[in-house]
Amino acid sequence: MPKFCFLIVMLLSLPGLAQAQLPLPDPAALQLASVHALVMDLDTSEILYARNPDAIVPIASLTxxxxxxxVLDDLEDAPLDEWIAxxxxxxxxxxxxFSHVRIGSQLQRRDMLLLALMASENRAAATLAYHYSGGYAAFIAAMNSKAKTLGMSNSRFxxxxxxxxxxxxxPRDLALLIQTSARNPLLAELSITPKKDIHFRAPNHVRAFYNTNPLVRGxxxxxxxxxTGYLNQAGRCLVLQAEIQKRHLAIVLLDSFGKRSHIGDAARIRRWLETGDGGAxxxxxxxxMQRRQKILLASGTAL
Structure with missing residues (x-):
């Protein structure tokens, strides 16, 4: 083997070079519909893209x-296998x-948690807080205390x-939230479950529920x-942790217009990282997005 070929093979066999990331594309090329956005490399804490990363805005069901x-911090007093109404x-x-979950019907706490994360069922989330060991008010206080512990200094629940x-x-606080969520194996698993048939009792019945993020089914x-999340005041929202181009990324997309524009933004981010094409x-x-941006700039909210 010629010496220069041998050298190339040896270099490529080195762990650091073999796993080297591709150069970061031009952020100016990325076109997004979301008013607020953040893409962070979680291994290096590098911000790859940002638009209004410190704007304090409603977050809908990302909550x-x-x-x-x-709920998972309370398992000693409120176990996952307990049936709750x-x-x-x-x-x-x-x-x-509106909800597909009937008032008074019963589920184990684990399935109630699954419905809140996977299908974004509001009655499931409210029920989890209602059955918190310290009571409902203590649950809300614990949400804010947890945010403070995580360093989410601009968040309120x-x-x-x-x-x-x-x-x-x-967006910056939510990058911390999704990163922490991904570190919990159960929370992460439930959040990306594509679909599940849920067995209720009182009365006994079965209903299929699906993940509100279609990307997890691909x-x-x-x-x-x-x-995912949606509220009139918040627009379409999406936060996820994913591996793209050997990077572990937190992607935060807030206040996007249209039923699938936040999903489209995630696809544009991925294509941008893979090819440099930021899409349209x-x-x-x-x-x-431009109208909302002008309003935020006028109010001093866009940062």
Missing amino acids: KLMTAMV VNVAQTEEMKNV VEPTGLSSDNVST DNWRIEASK VHPSALEY
């Missing part, structure tokens, strides 16, 4: 990741909210579902934890 963390009496935001626009955070993504945004979504 349920924090709800799940508080659906009760939303203490969550005022649940009035007149007033209820467990995300139906209140007073549940707020920032074979071409390596998603490690995920949560539908004109209506782009117009919405």
